[in-house]
Amino acid sequence: MPLYHTEDQAMLAETVTGFIADEGAIKAQLRRLRDADDAAGYDPKLWKQFAEMGLTGICVAETDGGLGLGHVEAGIVLREVGRNLTPSPFLSTAVIGATALAHASDDLKGRYLPGIVAGDSVLALALDEGAKHRPERIAVKAERAGNGFRLTGRKDFVVYGATADALIVAARTSGSDRDADGVTLFAVPRDAAGIGHNAVRLVDSSIASHVTFDGVEIDGGTVIGEVDGGRALLNTVLNAGRIGAAAELTGVGSGAFAITTAYLKVRKQFGKLIGEFQALQHRAAHLYAELEIADAAVIKAQQLLDGGSAQADLMVSVAKAKATMATNLAVREGVQMHGGVGMTDEYDIGLYMKRDRALAEFLGDASYHADRVATLSGY
Amino acid sequence: MTDLDTFRAEIRAWLEANCPAEMRKPVQDEDDVCWGGRNFVFKSAAQKQWLDVCVAKGYTVPDWPQAYGGAGMNPAQAKIWREELARIGGRPPLSSFGIWMLGPALLKFGTEDQKVHYLGQIARGEIRWCQGYSEPGSGSDLVSLQTFGEDRGDHWVVNGQKIWTSYANKADWIFCLVRTDKANKYQGISFLLFDMTTPGVSTRPIKLISGNSPFCETFFDNVVVPKAQIVGELNRGWDVAKYLLGHEREMISGAGGGERLNAIGAVVNRQGGIDNPVLRADLALFDIDALAFAAMGEKFLDEAKVGKAHPAQPNMMKYSGTELNKRRHELLMAAGGSTALEWDSAETRGGAPSRGWLRTKANSIEGGTSEVMLNVVAKRILDLPGA
Secondary structure, rough: OOOOOHHHHHHHHHHHHHHHHHOOOHHHHHHHHHHHHOOOOOOOOHHHHHHHOOHHOOOOOHHHOOOOOOOOHHHHHHHHHEEEOOOOHHHHHHHHHHHHHHOOOOHHHHHHHHHHHHHHOOOOEOOOOOOOOOOOOOOOOEEEHHHEEEEEEEEEEEEEEOOEEEEEEEEEEOOOOOOOOEEEEEEHHHHHHEEEEEEEOOOOOEEEEEEEEEEEEEHHHHEOOOOOOOHHHHHHHHHHHHHHHHHHHHHHHHHHHHHHHHHOOOOEEOOHHHHOOOHHHHHHHHHHHHHHHHHHHHHHHHHHOOOOOHHHHHHHHHHHHHHHHHHHHHHHHHHHHHHHHHHOOOHHHHHHHHHHHHHHOOOOHHHHHHHHHHHHHOO | OOHHHHHHHHHHHHHHOOOOOHHHHHOOOOHHHHHHHOOOOOOOHHHHHHHHHHHOOOOOOOOHHHHOOOOOOOOHHHHHHHHHHHHOOOOOOOHHHHHEEEEEHHHHHHHHHHHHHHHHHHHHOOOEEEEOOOOOEEEOOHHHHOOOOEEEOEEEEEEEEEEEEOOOOOOOOEEEEEEEEEEEOOEEEEEEEOOOOOOOOOEEEEEOOOOOOOOOOOOOEEEEEHHHHOOOOEEHHHHHHHHHHHHHHHHHHHOOOOOOHHHHHHHHHHHOOOOOOHHHHHHHHHHHHHHHHHHHHHHHHHHHHHOOOOOHHHHHHHHHHHHHHHHHHHHHHHHHHHHHHHHOOOOOOOOOHHHHHHOOOOOOOOOOOOOHHHHHHHHHHHOOOOO
16 A cells, blocks of 8 residues: 555545644634633534544444544544644544444443544543553552442543543553553543542643542443453554554644744844755754654554554554654754744744643653564564 | 455565575675676576566566566556565565666656667666766766767767766766756756767776775766767756656665665664663664654655655655664664674675675765755755755
């Protein structure tokens, strides 16, 4: 399969690009929500519009009322979300949540998928424990209790956790923290007794929760996949989330790059446009190359995932790491090339830098994925 | 099965039946590469056999038209050919500047007679070509070249000197930039083809820091070139040259495949183990860049075949690919330790690691320096002012 969008995908991209540039623009969404200190961290009306466009159901099977498309299509949406810094539960809900639920019982699907497709529901992934992404260690416990489970422990960096209708929780049902086996995924409803949310605003103005489970009783029907055998499913969910985050990062990078090169063409010093200086031209050209390469890594990983390739795990980590590094360079160079105004809240480049930082951390930073590339490569 | 699945099955079966086992081993050194040409000495019977069976099917240039010696494959089919050849670790049956550089230029600018004649020779590996571009005073500023062709009616008489002519001492013919109008800088250059055995042509190999001499100085002393041997219009050779440079940069970038796109961490680990966490991290970060660039190479070729790639994109590819390759060899030297320093030992196959490392230093100079590549990207892709 060639590494560019099919005609259908290109049509989707055209539609989505215009839609998100109009409705999801920085001023209309990110700045408005931030300046109003909005507690949800996203605009439910925009989420409903996503649904009207069919976007919320991209990763939901057609038999479940969705579009039954893949990671390439989800990435098209995420790239534009990234480019416009649009606060959106698309990644946590329509990609991560929908991927997990694809492996759930009909009952669970029936409980959540219609709400996702309709743009009424939001899901959140409760995975990390501690400040760094280390899914190899899962300590939050789910002990058998009656015909269900009792959850105890704490999850961190649960993006949109406080507003989600359900949390996708990875918990330990047997063994010890570092065991590969003994992990189970649950769809924990928001109203389950004993869940505590400490919602915090992050540097990029998004909202994430520290979630505590204080003996939360859930019935056996909340299990997604197999009890104790959730590691492979978790990997599938992580692949979806990571390549989604990578796609969003490339959007952040391309947005930052676009405003930076535009600035190089208008800002004058020493009687010249600063874009005339070779010192800046070479750095901009290098940055262009890095962003192009990151794009290629991302679409390659998306296609491998959609094709069910055994190479997908490795390429997803390559793509997340490369997108993280390239976009990080884009925002750092962007801020520097903006000079003093790059320090101001008025200019958008700083917003790009903040979003990059949060997305870089989400589901594993560059060093996490470099370590994973080495491990998957056998060294 | 789709048509492409059927095609893939046919290619796979053909390769299984026809690619000799010896031609499925990694290329170890220069001798393993089949360059073709009048004076080429095959290293083995298998090397010749592999060339012969591929020539018969047009597989040396799978995406060229059948009329010019190719197999007439469309882009999707040609990609399958590359993938299936790579799957069995098969070597390219024929490597040549004719295939990579002159061929594409002839396909675009050549007359029908030139295409049939020269492309056929290239496809069959009969003529080995070299490239006469750089001159002692014209490196990055190539358009200042001085080699002059004086109009003598039905022929030109060429005088001057080229430098960094790759394998000029082994080449049969040269494609050469020659000034045919001294008054016009850009529109005063013509793109000429001539036989290296023409009286007045001489070459002198240049010994490099690697100890090898892949490049030559090439001298022209009253060389007679018939008028029919021009590609494109008189004084419009710069257009041909630029087009060809795009293909040269694409080739040097390594986008087409081969070892330049491979990750190295696993190889280093197999050879001597990795017991230093900092080296492991360096290798992992390199592997990320290498695998990402491999995807970039695939994407670039896919897009280029259907006209989706930016016309200046080969400059980006060349910049990134060559800088990556230099980094690869720095890491391989570091991982290899003192063994990699050996200059001519049998164990290192004659100092392959160190000579290979030194060779890569030319990557970011030949075919346009990294700095020139960045200039071109800034100007033509980013549209930065004054660039």
